[in-house]
Amino acid sequence: MTTVSTSKGRPGAALTKVSTGRRIKDRFVQVLVYLAFALALIPLMSVLWTVVVNGAKRFDLTFFQFSMNAVGGRDAGGGAYHAIIGTLQQVLITSLISVPIAVLTAIYLVEYAGDGRLGKVISFTVDVMTGIPSIVAGLFVLALWLLTFGFDFSGFAGALALTILMIPTVVRASEEMLKLVPNELREASFALGVPRWRTILFVVLPTALTGMITGIMLAVARVMGETAPLLLTIFYTKVINTNPVDGAQGSLPTFIWDQAKDPNQNSIDRAWTGALVLILIIMLLNLAARFVAGRRRPAGR
Amino acid sequence: MSSESGVEAKSGAEVAAGARHRATGTRMSTGRAGDRIFAGAARGSGIVVLGIVAAIGAFLVWKAIPALQDNEASFLTSEEWNPNAAPPRFGIAQLAFGTVMSSLLAMLIATPVAIGIALFISFYSPRRLASGLGYVVDLLAAVPSIVYGLWGLAFLSKHMEGISKFLNSTLGWIPLLGGDSPGKNSIFTASVVLAIMILPIISSISREVFLQVPQDHVEASLALGATRWEMIRMSVLPYGRSGMIGASMLGLGRAMGETIAVAMVLTFVPGINWHVLENGGSTFAANIANSFDEASVTGRGALIASGLVLFVITLVVNMAARAVVARRKEFV
Numbered sequence: 001m002t003t004v005s006t007s008k009g010r011p012g013a014a015l016t017k018v019s020t021g022r023r024i025k026d027r028f029v030q031v032l033v034y035l036a037f038a039l040a041l042i043p044l045m046s047v048l049w050t051v052v053v054n055g056a057k058r059f060d061l062t063f064f065q066f067s068m069n070a071v072g073g074r075d076a077g078g079g080a081y082h083a084i085i086g087t088l089q090q091v092l093i094t095s096l097i098s099v100p101i102a103v104l105t106a107i108y109l110v111e112y113a114g115d116g117r118l119g120k121v122i123s124f125t126v127d128v129m130t131g132i133p134s135i136v137a138g139l140f141v142l143a144l145w146l147l148t149f150g151f152d153f154s155g156f157a158g159a160l161a162l163t164i165l166m167i168p169t170v171v172r173a174s175e176e177m178l179k180l181v182p183n184e185l186r187e188a189s190f191a192l193g194v195p196r197w198r199t200i201l202f203v204v205l206p207t208a209l210t211g212m213i214t215g216i217m218l219a220v221a222r223v224m225g226e227t228a229p230l231l232l233t234i235f236y237t238k239v240i241n242t243n244p245v246d247g248a249q250g251s252l253p254t255f256i257w258d259q260a261k262d263p264n265q266n267s268i269d270r271a272w273t274g275a276l277v278l279i280l281i282i283m284l285l286n287l288a289a290r291f292v293a294g295r296r297r298p299a300g301r
Numbered sequence: 302m303s304s305e306s307g308v309e310a311k312s313g314a315e316v317a318a319g320a321r322h323r324a325t326g327t328r329m330s331t332g333r334a335g336d337r338i339f340a341g342a343a344r345g346s347g348i349v350v351l352g353i354v355a356a357i358g359a360f361l362v363w364k365a366i367p368a369l370q371d372n373e374a375s376f377l378t379s380e381e382w383n384p385n386a387a388p389p390r391f392g393i394a395q396l397a398f399g400t401v402m403s404s405l406l407a408m409l410i411a412t413p414v415a416i417g418i419a420l421f422i423s424f425y426s427p428r429r430l431a432s433g434l435g436y437v438v439d440l441l442a443a444v445p446s447i448v449y450g451l452w453g454l455a456f457l458s459k460h461m462e463g464i465s466k467f468l469n470s471t472l473g474w475i476p477l478l479g480g481d482s483p484g485k486n487s488i489f490t491a492s493v494v495l496a497i498m499i500l501p502i503i504s505s506i507s508r509e510v511f512l513q514v515p516q517d518h519v520e521a522s523l524a525l526g527a528t529r530w531e532m533i534r535m536s537v538l539p540y541g542r543s544g545m546i547g548a549s550m551l552g553l554g555r556a557m558g559e560t561i562a563v564a565m566v567l568t569f570v571p572g573i574n575w576h577v578l579e580n581g582g583s584t585f586a587a588n589i590a591n592s593f594d595e596a597s598v599t600g601r602g603a604l605i606a607s608g609l610v611l612f613v614i615t616l617v618v619n620m621a622a623r624a625v626v627a628r629r630k631e632f633v
Contacts, residue, residue, distance in 0.1 A: 018528060026528035033425050036417025037434070040504075043497045044441050047452045054455075104346035112343055122347040125354045131551075131619035132357070132612065133558020135586045139608040140357045143364040147601070164353060171350070197339030225445020228560035228590055253447045253561075260451050260565065268455070275448045286443055290436075 048279075055276025058269045063277075067250070068238035073262035080274050082240040083255035086155055087278075089244045090234070090251060091224050093159035098166040099216055105167070106174035111200055129168035137164040138229030146233070155244030158234035158251065162223045169222065173215025177208040210292055217289035221282045227253035252278045361609040368602025376606065380572055382588065384603035385596065391603045393585070393610055398573045400584040400611070403488050403563065404556035406577065407495035412549040414496075415503035422504075423511040424533060435508065442501035450565030453494040458485040458566060465489060465578045480576030486568040488577040491584075494562050499552035506551065506626070510544030511537060547626030554618040558611065560586035585611040 018026075063079040071078030105122065113119020141161040145151050181204050189199040205212075235248040236258055252274055259271035371389050374381055379392020422434050465483035472478045518536035527535060538545075563584050569591065570581025583591075589604045596604055 018526070022528055022531070026530040029530040029533075030425065033417045033421045036414045037421040037426075039414055040418050040438055040441065040500055044437070044444075046456065047444055047448065050452055050456050051448060101346045101349055104343045105350050108343035108347040112340060113347075118344070118347065122351055125351050127623060128354055128616060128619070129350065131554050131558075131615055132354075133560070133586060133615055135558065135560045135589050136357070136361075136608050136612045136615075139589065139605050140360055142601070143360040143605055144356065147364055148360065164357075167350060167353075195333050195336050197333075197335045200339065221443060225447060227445070227447040228586065231590055232593055253445065256447050256451060257561065257565075260454065271451060272455075275451055278445060279448060282443055282445065283440075286440075 051272060051275050051279055054269065054272035056273075058273040059276060063270075063273055067240045068255075069240070071238070073259075073264040073267040076266050078270060080250075080252065080255050080270070080277065082238070082250035083252045083274065084277065085240065085242060086234070086244075086250040087224060087252045089242075090155045090159045090162065090230075090249070091220055093156060093244060094162040094166055094223055095216070095220055097159065098163040099170060101163075102167045102170035103174050103212065106171050106178055107200060107205075109171070109175055110178040111196075111204070126168045126171050129164065130172070132164065134161075134165055134226050135228040135232070137161045138232035140164065141229070142232045152246075153233065153235040153248045154246060155234050155241075155249035155251075158230045158249070159244070161229035161233045162226060165226060165229070166219050166223045169219040170216055173219065174208070174212045177211035177215065178204065180211070181207045214289045214293040217285050217292070221285040221289070224282055224285070225253060225278060227257055230254050231257070252281075357612070358609075361605055361612065365602055365606035365609050368599045369606055371599055372603070382571070382583075382592070382603075384600040389599045389603065393607050395571070395573050396583055396585045396588050396607060397610070397614075399488060399567075399582040400557050400586070400614070402577060403492045403495060403582070403584060404553050406489065406492035407499060407556045408549050408553045410492060410496035411499050411503055411552055412545075415500050415548070415552070416507050416545060418500070418504040419507035419511055420533060420537075423508055424529065424537070435505070438501050438504055441497065442505075446498065446559060446562045447565075449494055449498055450562040453490065453562060453566040457494065458490050461485050461487075461490040461493065469578050477575060477577055480574075480579040482580070483578035484580035486566060486580045488567070488574075488582040491563045491566045491582075492556075492577075494566055495556040495559055498559060498562065499555050502555055503548045503552040506548035507541065507545050510541040510548070513544075514540045543625050543628045547622045547624075550618060550622030550625065554615045554622060557584075557618065558586060558615050560590050563587040564590045 062077055064084070065081055066077065066079040067082035068078045068080075069082075105126070109119055109123055113122070138161045141157055141164075145157045145160060146153070151157065185203050185207060186199055189203045190196075194203070230251050230253060234251060234254070236254045237248040237250055239250075241247055241249045256271045256274040256278070259267045259274065262268070368384065368389070369376060372384075372391060373388040374390035374392050376392050378394050379390065380395045382391050382395070383389065384391040418438055422431050422438070426434050462483070462485040465485065465487060468478050468489075469480065469483040473480075514537050518540065519532060522532040522536045564587035567582055567584070567587055568580050569583050569588075572581075574581050585607050589608055592600065593604060
């Protein structure tokens with residue numbers, strides 16, 4: 001890096017030498033930086049290791065086939081069937097509500113808003129939404145859906161809370177991808193007399209699609225692990241409830257929360273297995289998102 | 302109109318500015334039915350997003366007011382939390398203290414490490430590995446908070462007991478680390494968990510900032526014979542300062558709103574305790590998750606009121622962070 005070629009014996013030879021003090025300082029910082037990275041790996045490895053080791057104990061068929069109906073904390077057996085069903089339904093409903101709103105908002109921001117005031121206000125609002133703590137989203141749905149409209153706890157209410165958390169992530173991801181679509185594609189389409197909405201739907205969106213799908217999958221993975229808002233909106237149940245609009249429902253995060261609070265070892269084992277299943281699903285979604293992203297970058301053909 | 306929109310957007314100034322195609326002025330459609338509907342839907346969605354955030358503020362205030370009116374204690378200064386009693390008495394002093402203290406500690410722990418990680422990935426690691434290493438750090442963000450809570454409760458807190466005792470015996474003269482009985486379910490343990498959780502956000506934003514450092518500056522300092530550290534100190538850190546400050550503040554905002562991990566790690570003990578190594582303390586979010594089950598109507602109102610305070614605090618912190626980051630450029 002600091003090698004400057006000078007012939008030996010001349011005063012310029014000093015250029016090749018970095019003084020000891022500076023070299024030590026450089027080395028010292030290098031060690032610190034390497035340590036910082038190693039330090040970050042420790043908790044990651046530790047979390048994954050403890051979850052896999054402790055979760056493997058109850059990672060059996062029973063776990064996926066049975067609910068916790070009439071299974072006490074001390075009893076062995078029992079499973080998370082109700083929780084897995086609940087989580088999948090809630091996340092599906094969340095995606096169905098939030099993806100159209102978020103994608104259309106991103107389209108508005110990129111394609112229509114320009115420098116207008118509404119666009120700026122909406123963009124600011126999305127920033128605000130990104131920072132909303134998940135528990136506040138839960139409290140809002142509690143205040144609106146349960147306390148004001150008088151509905152009962154339900155998977156749908158939980159999905160509403162998750163929607164608030166998912167929208168900003170998807171808006172930002174979609175916005176990034178739409179901005180990458182080259183202007184020439186839009187111009188070519190307009191030049192052929194294609195109306196604006198068809199241009200956006202059939203030229204712009206398909207170009208940005210893979211990137212947007214990646215963003216959506218990452219958002220789903222993030223939302224799936226949320227616990228706090230669910231405690232306030234879907235509550236908790238040990239029995240199978242396949243109807244997301246009627247009554248309390250199970251979900252993997254609340255399952256872990258409930259089982260971890262029980263001091264019995266059998267419950268704690270179930271909590272760990274729940275955590276393992278949750279992490280597996282999330283990691284799979286993450287990997288799939290990377291795979292989709294890697295297949296084709298949005299670019300003009 | 303329909304022909305004009307295409308021509309107008311191609312005017313030299315707009316293309317030069319890199320602007321995307323837009324219809325002239327404020328008009329969003331060419332007047333065709335499909336265009337009107339689609340533009341309306343896009344605009345409507347944006348307005349829905351606007352409405353949601355406005356509704357969050359409005360409904361939290363509305364539902365908090367009755368409970369606040371019944372409150373017999375001072376909402377801002379009382380350390381009690383008995384909203385279910387008759388008459389209800391509750392205040393947020395302890396919750397505010399726990400939230401701010403645990404998040405600040407988490408930020409102090411996480412920021413140096415996160416910046417170290419960002420420097421490692423940007424300047425020290427082999428270039429081919431950089432994106433993979435970034436992905437590894439991002440995995441930390443993919444782990445759900447409930448799993449961190451479980452891990453913190455079952456694994457980390459056991460190890461934190463020894464560390465806390467060590468800190469207490471060697472650095473006990475610092476008021477914050479003093480106290481007679483350092484424990485494992487303390488605010489300090491909670492801040493360590495929070496620090497791990499906010500590492501990825503701070504480091505990924507710092508990395509983006511470092512990517513923006515002009516290559517000329519880097520090459521110029523290297524050409525002058527600077528060592529790698531001198532190059533970082535002279536050209537990278539000054540350029541990225543506001544970005545790094547903003548990143549750590551965004552981490553702070555994230556830590557303040559974190560619920561489940563804190564709720565699982567902390568054991569609730571009433572009253573403000575400045576000794577962060579001792580068991581006890583609570584935060585806004587953890588208190589909501591823990592006391593929701595038993596909350597009466599007033600109790601729920603009180604929790605909503607405390608959630609409103611949390612909402613406002615995180616809003617202020619996040620906005621300030623974004624303003625700081627935006628001083629340099631748009632990163633977030």
